[in-house]
Amino acid sequence: MKQKITMLLFxxxxxxxxxYKEGKALSGAGYxxxxxxxxxxxxxxxxxxxxxxxxxxxxRINGRKGMICILSLLIAILVxxxxxxxxxxxxxxxxxxVLLVVPKMRRMLHxxxxxxxxxxxxxxxxxxxxxxxxxxxxxxAHIAAKFRRKQKPLIYDSHEVQxxxxxxHGSIHGFIEALYIKTVDFMxxxxxxxxxxxxxxxxxxxxxxxxxPELDVTPTKTTSLxxxxxxxxxxxxxxxxxxxxxxxxxxxxVAAAPFFKKGTLVFIGNGRQKSELETLVAKKSLNHKVxxxxxxxxxxxxxxxxxxxxxxxxxxxxCFNHYSASSNxxxxxxxxxxxxxxxxxxxxxxxxxxxxxxxxxxxxxPMSIADGVNAIMENAHQYNQFKTNITAIKEKYIWENEQHxxxxxxTKLGGESHRKQTN
Numbered sequence: 414m415k416q417k418i419t420m421l422l423f424x425x426x427x428x429x430x431x432x433y434k435e436g437k438a439l440s441g442a443g444y445x446x447x448x449x450x451x452x453x454x455x456x457x458x459x460x461x462x463x464x465x466x467x468x469x470x471x472x473r474i475n476g477r478k479g480m481i482c483i484l485s486l487l488i489a490i491l492v493x494x495x496x497x498x499x500x501x502x503x504x505x506x507x508x509x510x511v512l513l514v515v516p517k518m519r520r521m522l523h524x525x526x527x528x529x530x531x532x533x534x535x536x537x538x539x540x541x542x543x544x545x546x547x548x549x550x551x552x553x554a555h556i557a558a559k560f561r562r563k564q565k566p567l568i569y570d571s572h573e574v575q576x577x578x579x580x581x582h583g584s585i586h587g588f589i590e591a592l593y594i595k596t597v598d599f600m601x602x603x604x605x606x607x608x609x610x611x612x613x614x615x616x617x618x619x620x621x622x623x624x625x626p627e628l629d630v631t632p633t634k635t636t637s638l639x640x641x642x643x644x645x646x647x648x649x650x651x652x653x654x655x656x657x658x659x660x661x662x663x664x665x666x667v668a669a670a671p672f673f674k675k676g677t678l679v680f681i682g683n684g685r686q687k688s689e690l691e692t693l694v695a696k697k698s699l700n701h702k703v704x705x706x707x708x709x710x711x712x713x714x715x716x717x718x719x720x721x722x723x724x725x726x727x728x729x730x731x732c733f734n735h736y737s738a739s740s741n742x743x744x745x746x747x748x749x750x751x752x753x754x755x756x757x758x759x760x761x762x763x764x765x766x767x768x769x770x771x772x773x774x775x776x777x778x779p780m781s782i783a784d785g786v787n788a789i790m791e792n793a794h795q796y797n798q799f800k801t802n803i804t805a806i807k808e809k810y811i812w813e814n815e816q817h818x819x820x821x822x823x824t825k826l827g828g829e830s831h832r833k834q835t836n
Contacts, residue, residue: 440468649676652721657684662727672783
């Protein structure tokens with residue numbers, strides 16, 4: 414009988430490359446993987462049930478059942494209070510119902526309903542392992558794994574540094590993580606810098622699972638970026654791909670764009686800062702120099718990346734999460750054969766300078782970014798050498814090598830040997 418894994422993820426799973434690769438690797442090795450994720454509010458409706466591949470199923474919850482239960486309870490308390498004369502209960506339940514008219518309160522209630530529903534669905538499963546992706550699913554996974562007669566192993570897969578992260582309250586998230594981390598049986602982080610940071614604050618060294626892309630040698634060009642953006646075919650595309658959020662140095666990229674001697678800066682993705690950047694571009698009359706493309710599906714992203722002349726990874730040191738990042742896009746640029754202009758943070762610098770696939774710059778200084786871009790574009794020999802070096806190391810940073818770590822971790826926890834399972 415196949416061993417079962419229940420994974421928890423607090424997004425809709427459409428663009429989460431790490432979870433996608435982990436689920437495929439584990440199901441391919443013979444495990445039955447059941448991913449419980451959410452239908453995000455305001456986004457296109459996705460199937461409630463979905464099969465990624467044989468042995469890897471997805472269940473999306475929307476919090477509707479939880480909302481109905483909460484509303485039913487409030488109405489029942491209101492009616493009971495009116496009938497029995499319990500005025501305090503009547504007033505409190507009525508006040509709660511009125512507050513739900515306020516959008517912020519309704520969103521908070523929906524979040525509570527999602528968490529409650531995810532916990533209930535996860536608890537109803539009978540897997541051999543629970544696997545929590547990030548801190549926002551760890552409490553739910555803890556209840557599902559440990560609040561039962563026969564406790565189940567709990568894996569905590571932290572994709573980010575929860576205690577020092579852009580837009581997060583480090584002290585609050587740190588308190589929650591410290592509370593639950595004592596209950597996990599195994600912890601995974603993205604790289605060695607983050608593992609050492611965890612050891613410093615919690616006293617143990619977690620295991621590492623790098624976020625490398627899958628090897629894909631097939632031609633993937635389906636859409637011409639030049640045609641889509643109405644650019645000449647010989648125009649150099651200087652690409653940033655990924656979430657457009659604060660702290661990623663993107664406003665510095667826009668500030669650097671007027672000083673690029675050649676090329677068009679292209680952003681592919683969506684995020685909280687996108688409208689701000691679009692306004693900044695219009696204000697500086699840079700529409701001819703800076704272009705925006707909406708987020709594209711993971712399956713199509715490589716076809717866009719391959720058309721770039723350079724790729725950017727210019728995180729700012731606003732938190733340890735950024736400082737310690739290695740990031741998907743760094744390895745996606747390498748997989749697509751694109752030289753990189755990057756910040757000089759430890760994990761990124763180790764790849765960019767160590768393997769000589771681009772230049773590191775001061776990502777807080779637009780002129781330093783511009784100087785790095787111009788230095789590459791004005792030195793054809795150096796650019797070609799970067800391309801040659803990328804070809805030489807392309808298979809160094811691929812998921813097919815890294816996934817064996819994940820399977821080994823499960824074997825340590827009592828999972829059957831993946832070799833045995835695939836026979």
